[in-house]
Amino acid sequence: MKCSLQMNKSITAITTALILCTLTTQCCCFVSIKDGTNRLAAHYSTLSEEAQTATQPPNFSATATFNHDIARTLFPPLFFTLYHKYSNQNQQDDQEIAIRQHLKRSSPFTDPSSAQTAERMLRRMMENRYRSDGRTVCPDNRTFNLVAGSYGRLRCRNGVTKVPNIGVVWEEEPKLDPQYRMQMNNNNIDATEEMISMTSTDKLQELLQLQLCLCHYEGWPDEIRPSVDIFKRVLRRLAWRSGNIELNSRKQTSDAEQALQWLKFMNTTLPQQFALEGKHATICSPDSTSMSYVIEALASHRVQAYSERKGTSKHHKTLPTVNISITEMANEMDVQLESTSIPQEVPFSALQKAEELLLMQEEMYELHRNDKAKQALAHSYKCLLEGFGRYAVTSGSSQNDAIKRAHELLCRLEALCDAPSSSYASVIFALSISNRPSAAAVAEEVLNRMLSKLNSDQVLNANDVSKAFSGCIAAYVKNHDAKNADKILFEMIKLYESDELGSDFVPEPRAFGTCIAAWSKYDPTSEKSNDRGRRWVSSPRQRLHNADRAESILVELERVARKEAAKNTNKYVLHATPYNIAILARVQTLETISPKTRWSNEGIILHAQSILEHMEFEMGVAADPYTYSTLLNAWTKQSCPGNEKAADYAEELLRRRIEDVDISKIYSDDDPSAKTVDDVWPNVKHYSSVLKAHANCRSPAGARKALSLLSEMEKRFYDAKVISDEDDDADFHVDQKDAAKPDLVCYSIVIDAFAKQKQLSESSSVAFRLLRAMEEKYHAGDMSMKPNNRIYTAVILSLAQSPYTGDDAAELNNAQRAWSLLDEMKANDVQPNSFTYNYIINCCAQEASHDENEQRISFEIAIKAFQELRKMAASSNNNDDDSCSTDAYHPDSFTYAFTLKACTNLLPPSPFRTKVATQVFKESCKKGYCNDEVMKRLRWCVDTDNFHELIGTDARDVRINDMPSSWSRCCLPSKRRR
Template sequence: MTRVLKLRQENIDEQLTRDRAVRPKILDTDIDGAERVLTMLNHLIDINTATEESFRIAMNAFLRRGRFRWMRDQHVTCAADQIEDLLEKLIELKSPSDVSLATYNLALEAYAVCSTPRGERDYARRAESLVKRMEQVFGILPVESYKHVLHAFAWQQANLEEGECARKACELLKLIEQRTEDGLTLMQCYDWTLEVWSKSGSAGSASEAQGLLDKMKTLNLTLSTEDIENGAHLILDADTYCNAILAWAKNSVSSGAVRANDILLEMIDRFNKGAFPSGSEPSLIAFNGVMAAWGRQGRADMAESILKLMDEVRLKCTNLTPDAISYNSVVHAYLRSDDKELALQKVSEIVKFMEDNCHKQPAIKPNVFTYNTLMKCWIQSDREDVAEQSEATLMRIQRLWDSGDISLQPTNRMFNMVINAYAKGNSRDAARKAVLLLESMKQSELCQPDVISYTSVIECLSKSTDPQSGEKAEELLSEAFQRYQETKDNALRPNARTFAMVILTLARTNGSVVRARELLVQLLELYEETNDPDLRPNQYHYNYVLNCAANTIEETKKLEAFQVATLTYQEMRKSNLVRPDSFTYAFWLKCCNNLIPPGDLRKKCVEYSFEECRKEGLVSKEVLLRLTQGNPPKLVDKLLDFPQSSTANDTKRPAYRRVIKVQDLPKAWSRNIYRK
């Protein structure tokens, strides 16, 4: 009996029904005796002696369970489900009009207590439906009934979702305001409605929450002695301010952080003056919310100042202490700031502080988000050792995970970030290190590579001086395809960028232009089969094939290379998917220069293509470079409209020594490219 008494209403309410962030527990025993009460009620029903009072005793027994769940007939049930069943059974035994209003209100209260945004039980809607039935039976209902429905909608509103529940709560609030002036009732309803707007992701939520907070502050000044004795003043506490802070902190407008910050300072001021009831103190989520809001604005200085303020306030509090989220909000704010060097310095200092002090304050132990942000700070910095430092951070996480720290699980995304850092950098050893990271991923059970991994490694190979890079790139493309076919995981399927990087690697390592062309054809066929936008070829694929052809060195293969280049160039000009750009013409001129012996054929190809380039408005400095360096001065003069009889010294110089700039030519020639 002592065990049962300990789990009566006061404990259940305090431990479970008030903490909405905690998922309800599943009872495995009849620890509070509610099932025994139900058994006795069923016995009374069987012998036809059950009264409404008997039902209400059973309903109250289950209501005291609060948000507990338990199994019944292999299904999870709760107080709202059980009390709903009892109410319907009572109505069957009697009639809707013979059941008292108080009994109906027990069902409404159960809906409110058990209401949650999780699952599909929709207790708020069920409460609303029951109220409509009650109105048909009783006519005008007391405010208490509508309070329960408002409460149900307040707790059913999902975080950052459309505020349908919030709007319903507001409708009920207006009705309640019309029917009562009771201070305690109004304060409670304002508080619930403010809470629902603090969770809503609808436009205007913060303004609605602010309006309710202002109403509560005004009403709090006019409370009667009786209202205060009944506890109305207890409602305007730190939690109320916290809800208003969160509403503004989630607001996407720039003023959201400012308003959240102002309310936080007001809350701290009231707390310091003892205006809150005993036990009510600023909460961690309020500080974290404001820091996150400043972080989204890139105001790392303000986010860090709030963290320091929390350190001051927590000396006067019982439960307030920073956690990893607090510090993560600040490091994320620095990540978004404009000064990337300062961001790296500050984030490195904060992460070190967290590491050095987490033994004393376990809540601030760095987590995956912390290290992930540190890696991003390295990657966006201008340091030369970006990739190496990012890899060092990744290896630190890997070592901690291997040593048994299950909270620091390396992710596929982290490996990809490091590989991509090598791909974007200039390290001569980048390709080798990227390949090693890819091998580590393949051996891992947690961080298997995806198409991003393979593509980034191939990009590293495209910058490598290793003559075997082209072959390695093709092997990785084939491997990715094989893994995709085995797993049918779309995250592994090579895309247009993967093909582009392989063709580019072949072009830069004097690889086979025939193979480059085959890869382009394969990509075109895949796109035609799937119509997947991720497989749609673009100018890069064609241009890289042209460049690969132009880089052909062996004399015996130059004719074949020019044939491939001609086919690719003509196909591109007729394609419905892509159009030639300035690089297309530059690479085509490079092909003419490198693959066709001087003579009429080269002259004819160059003249025709340059005239097309002029018409398209795509004459760029790269096009001019290929034109002037590979062709006789007279041809260059003719194509650029220089007078053949000119005696100017500049026109007498060889074409490769002549300084010709795009901006010196007619604007129409380069109208479709960026003119520098």
């Protein structure tokens, strides 16, 4: 047996040396001992059996001296004074070291070089131990603790320490290079672009592997065997990293799987030859805290992937990592350990494994009821509750099951011990996103159980209580129950005013905003009919009541904000969102536009605009783009022929924002290059709303105002400063500036405004000029300004409204110019539709020249357009004649009416005109596109006898309703819009 043990030690020594060599070369910033380990492996390969049997048992009497040398490397001189004083008072345990942290005192080495030096000293001790066949000093638990603690204390200056009681966040570590050294010798280091491929968590795992390999080589003595605290240090880091840092490679073992594997390794039975010598049966018995860390890691498993799937991902730090295989290490030690994997295709499989561990932890708590086990169990419940809540929010499958499990866990936690307030908040948050109608009532019941603890000695966290109230309100809002949401809100305000939770408890602004949103959509009829999906309140009186209620809640929010501002805490910051919802609620009270409601609607919008003024000038809350979009869209909807005042109000509001921007540019020291596209407003949507308001007036003045605003927009963009000049695409690039860039929609609105103006003689000329400006930008590289079908069609329509008066007006008549635009469309790969051809035919019919040759050319173009549209319809669809086409590539009632109009205006009365008109009319009846306009144009085109013969009656006043229904089966009830 003794020979077998000694042979096992020698074989293990060779394996350990190779592991040392492999792990050391993974980290490029540490001084390599690769040469030494290679020599060590070669040395062991040539050892004779007699030399291998001479290995001595470990002697730890001299280890304390080496530990002092390592501590001298890691800590300042003041430490040694404290250490000697401490050691003199504790003569019985001279190996205990009073570790003190003095982050800003000088040290013999600069961190992280001190940690690297300590690690080299540890590795040298192990190398000497292996080379001397166990005759030299052997590192003990304290040696490994000193080195591991040095890496645990490293910080990254650009990192964030979110959870101080869990440990320091070591985000990234620079390579060992003098140019990255800081002048101050402290534990803070700068993160640089060149990073090593190992984090502190991986380094701690590597050191634990070294300790286990040495422990196995020495026969698992208690002086070297890692304690449960050493394992907990690693598990704690893995638990934190599982939910806060995303690893570069998704193929590597996840932190949750790694933590679960370490837990299994702790509970693994030692090899038989060591167990027979009276050693402990297991490597290290895990305690309740160990399981708590593993449950935390499992509950946070793949949180980044869930967030990306739902589209609610927040920024997670991404770090490189190394894959440390625990299974391979166990196999080298003859320890039986099965590999662990978490299948991603199974819903919340990691949470199920965490629940299994939770049951084991509950059994441990029943056997050993103490404060430490109680805290660990509460932490496990909290992490698992948050895991189920996070899964319910970010994952679509098994959402209700996850919420149900979270509620059950809360009940079990309450039965075992006092549940922390964060657990109640997690369950309420999960219930707030449930689609079940009863979820809101359950959330309120959980909230009441939480508040009942105010009467006991248990202390509730103020932030958790505030989040719980907000979640309960959100649950009622999701069910469109504004009354109960309002009730919960005022209970929260009452608790805030009572000051039972102290000054830390402050109602969240989002709770007020959520309640305001509920009132903006509240409809009592939806509750009675169980229609929870309605978004429009039918009753005008109810909409007015909702707007008043929303503003009253806004007043309560401002009262809380003023009270917090009086405390000078600067923690309660108001945003524009609650005001935006209140403005929207007021705008929704607008009546349908009519001469009777015009003045009342104007008063409603002015009232909503007064909320904006109160928000900016009295409360000091900056408006956002949505605030202006809501008001501008309201004015745009009220703009109509005869109500040009609404368009003027819209432009006045827009210019108010423009003036604010100009003033801020003069007096602000902000760098324009630091802005983003989202920071630039008024944006193009604001401008297009005002342009649309002017265009809706259908007046020459409105068209000219729209053109003036577009010209001003172009000038401001031309004079603006560049905020981004990154060329993402070599073929197309336009500089981003701190001003709105006119887009295709802006040009289309202005062209439409002029195309519909018969009173303006320059309508077609302006439309052509804008079209050419767009084409010039497109050919210059701005691909977004390529004219589309709507632009070309609107320009053709302008030719039908007014003659072209440009410099080249004498070259072509309006019909020829319209056909040339059609050729340009085809050349630019823009597909014409029935609207395009209809306006070409109408443009030909509007030919004002009395020259017979000009009329003949115009008529030929009209017939040519009519035939092309028919061919397009025949090629795009092979439906029967009895079927009606719904797309925009078929002749419609406008096509036939405009063709008959062209016959009447361009052909003299003759049998030929009658023949053409007859064929056109019969085809319209056959296709089902005959309406009153077609019959009116037919009456003007043919004589009375032919008209009566075609319609089959000699009645004097005939309408389409008197004709067979098949003639008009495909006609739309109202005019089709582009």
